[in-house]
Amino acid sequence: MASSNKPVNNFPKLFVVLGLALSIFFAVRFARQQKECKLQREACIEKLEGIYTDISGFGISEIERNYITAQGGSHTYGEIIYPSMEAVINRLEVKKEDVFYDLGSGVGKFPAWVHLTTDIKKSVGIELSETRYEKSMQALGRLEEAGLLNKSRTLSCVHGDITEVDFSDATIIFMCATCFSEPLLQKLVDIFLELTPGLRIVTLKKLPEHPRLVLIKEEALATSWSKGSPFRYYELLAPPTA
Numbered sequence: 001m002a003s004s005n006k007p008v009n010n011f012p013k014l015f016v017v018l019g020l021a022l023s024i025f026f027a028v029r030f031a032r033q034q035k036e037c038k039l040q041r042e043a044c045i046e047k048l049e050g051i052y053t054d055i056s057g058f059g060i061s062e063i064e065r066n067y068i069t070a071q072g073g074s075h076t077y078g079e080i081i082y083p084s085m086e087a088v089i090n091r092l093e094v095k096k097e098d099v100f101y102d103l104g105s106g107v108g109k110f111p112a113w114v115h116l117t118t119d120i121k122k123s124v125g126i127e128l129s130e131t132r133y134e135k136s137m138q139a140l141g142r143l144e145e146a147g148l149l150n151k152s153r154t155l156s157c158v159h160g161d162i163t164e165v166d167f168s169d170a171t172i173i174f175m176c177a178t179c180f181s182e183p184l185l186q187k188l189v190d191i192f193l194e195l196t197p198g199l200r201i202v203t204l205k206k207l208p209e210h211p212r213l214v215l216i217k218e219e220a221l222a223t224s225w226s227k228g229s230p231f232r233y234y235e236l237l238a239p240p241t242a
Ligand SMILES: C[S@@+](CC[C@H](N)C(=O)[O-])C[C@H]1O[C@@H](n2cnc3c(N)ncnc32)[C@H](O)[C@@H]1O
Pocket: 057, 068, 071, 072, 073, 074, 076, 077, 078, 079, 080, 102, 103, 104, 105, 106, 107, 109, 110, 126, 127, 128, 129, 132, 160, 161, 162, 163, 175, 176, 177
């Protein structure tokens, strides 16, 4: 009987097995990440409800109410509810390179939500009311104690007027704005026009018209005061070249 002494080449088989093993590994990892992401969102509502159980932005002093009104805001308070925060964030397809600001952030729930449910590098709330700002810092402290903050990314709250605090690194701006006066909105538009084109702005109040601010979409989402408040999505275009 004829026999061959040729060595068997197992390399192609090895590559196929290795390829299969790697595909299975990445498929399992992807499925696990998807599951964790969903769990994280559900858990997030539960965690934030716990953190904010006795922290509320409603009820500030008359002095503060008058001060906010004088700055073009309003003392009436309301909040975006968590499912609507999630809808906005999904709609915007937030990436880790994004920088999110909530202009008039109350007790800081939305910036916290963005930090906890995405891998965004920076999420900031700016709030004029000292009482609400202090409460947002109290919530931040609790989030840290609970080990819920990712130290390699930024979650912060700033006490100040949105027309004075620097938010020039923003790529996404949210503002409830329902109670912002027209002069305050105009001041904000003038600031937005100086920021990087591509900036996305989500606002519940229509912005004063400008050719570089394009209304992309409008949708109704629930807030603490209505089942269907209008959320408007704008994008900042680059200035025309001369
Ligand atoms: C309706 S609340 C929205 C809270 C939060 N962004 C949310 O959507 O759940 C609006 C907030 O804007 C704040 N505000 C009003 N004028 C402001 C200003 N000029 N600078 C910073 N914050 C301001 C108010 O104090 C209030 O807390």
